[in-house]
Amino acid sequence: MNKNILFVYKKLLNNNKNFYISYFRIFLIFYSKHYLLIDNLNLNNSKSKIINYNSLSKLNTTFKNYIKNNSKNNSLNIIFFNNLYIYSNNFDLFLFIKIINNQNYNYLNLFNNFYFELFNNLSFVYIINLIFSINNYSINIYNNIINKNIFIFNLFNFEIINNFLSIKKYILINKNIKCNIIEFFFNDFNKIILNINMFFKLNNNTILNYYLISDFKNNGYNYITFFFKHYFNNILNFIDIYLNQTYSFVTINSFLIGKHTRFNKKSIKISKFHFIDKFIYNIYHYNDSTQSNVFFISLSNNTSKLIFIGNIIVGNKIKHINANLKCEGLMLSNSSIIQFDPNMFINSNDVQCFHGASIGCVNNTILKYMTSRGLDLNECKKIIIISFLNKILNTNDINISILKNNLKFNNIK
């Protein structure tokens, strides 16, 4: 049941000209418990229904009850597909995929207005973005999807004009919201330059758990920039994993403007081949009683080069600040390079800060110890890598488990 998502993704794209269906299938594979359903899926199946987006409001009570009765925790309930809802009586499926094509969308807003009943009954919300060209779009999260898991899949199309794509995405988390966003970036097409800018506004008294997995294999250049603006009394827990086999440049800017705001950041970067990755994290403490915890870990193999620069900036006369910045690297090859540069710029006295960095190789002494218990060398290395990643991934958080399930050893190696 543990399928290698990336392999399947590529294979499906190569073999199936109908890439919408391919994407849809990939999507299911992510949730391996539903994998068996895939082969049963036939969009032309007489038992499946395709309902026009606009006709959803005409759904009768029976159907609403059907959705309600079949919504269970951890079950696949809804997917968004190409302006159509598709659901099937066969396997409790209900889907909608949005194609984003040179227009601005605020589709969750639409849902909020029209379909909140539906959202209230669902465990998860799934969004697939099939991104064709230059985009600006926003997602506004209101009360009716409180405590929901929102999955966002970003799949880039090979028909991008001039192989260049720039996206701006705005995510607004409204007051008193607690939600989880689980976002995925995939791209397998060659020589594409991507520039993604994401703007998050966290309003008062909000908690956002934001999980990101980025897997670009496009032998291109990927620039991702995040801006987080924190208002009063909110918490952002942001965990991201970069499996990219490309040149990656990631910048994170977190502005802790309001009092009692917290930014907890954990990142994993896996670097391999000859690619160069550069990560810059800037955390600005601009109000009293703000906290930030940054933990960055990286695995480097082959001749890859990774540069991490972390900057914690505390403004003038700001009180009760707690800021931690820690980075750890594990080199799997003597030819790889890891360069950590954690910095703190403190302009205030009432501050508790810590910063540190450590880089090491796979240790022969550890390997000897482990082999003396009957484990072979490959198994030992695998266990060491997984243990290293477990510094971030070892948790009961279900969303991290989803990310973890996608991190197969072969992907890393």
Next chain:
Amino acid sequence: MIKSNLLNISNLTTSFTNKIILNKLNFKINSGETHVIMGPNGAGKSTLANILSGNHDQYNISGNIIYDNTNLLSLSAEKLALNGIFLSFQHPVEIPGLSNINFFKSFLNAKNKHLKINPIENNDFMTLLNANLKLLNIKSELTHRSVNDGFSGGEKKKNEILQMLLLDPKFVILDEIDSGLDIDSLKLVFNAVNTFKNNNKSILIITHYSRILKYIDVDFVHILHNGTIIKTGDQALAYDVEKHGYSYFL
């Protein structure tokens, strides 16, 4: 009862960067026997332990070591472990990030794979683990911590014995197991070793002190000096060493 020969070392000479460490060493251990090797610092005790556990790449070696009818020097550390040799390290290694429980389960499954039996079931594993934790008076929280990471000296040594009990090997080498242990822990450790001991298990204890003999019955005591055994005797020999020092025997 005739005891079968488990380990036979003949004319073993090892050197490291042209310095001879073990010099024409001859030594036998039968099944069910417990041997103690004592000797001054630099006598070659830990080198012997390393070689017997398969970590012999860095040494120039001549002579033979036959373990369980197999040429021990032809087997890697991993294969030796799978074939029932266990080394309790003098300085157990810390592995940050890898929890004890995952490590234990990994090596038990490696052993099961070698024996061509199914991976251990969770319930069976926990039953086995809990029984041995109780025997060593180890708190279960310790199993969720990283292997030896931040452990006290005593906890590390107990953790080694715990691994020994889980793996249930045929031949155990305890390299200075008593160092870093207080009296209570020493009693617990040797209580566990005595529980483990039977007619099919052989034990080689490397130590500096005779105090361990209060807690375990041994068959032979050897004094190793300049890489060779200069005297063999029973428990009384260890007390003589304690009383007169090594120089008395040189």
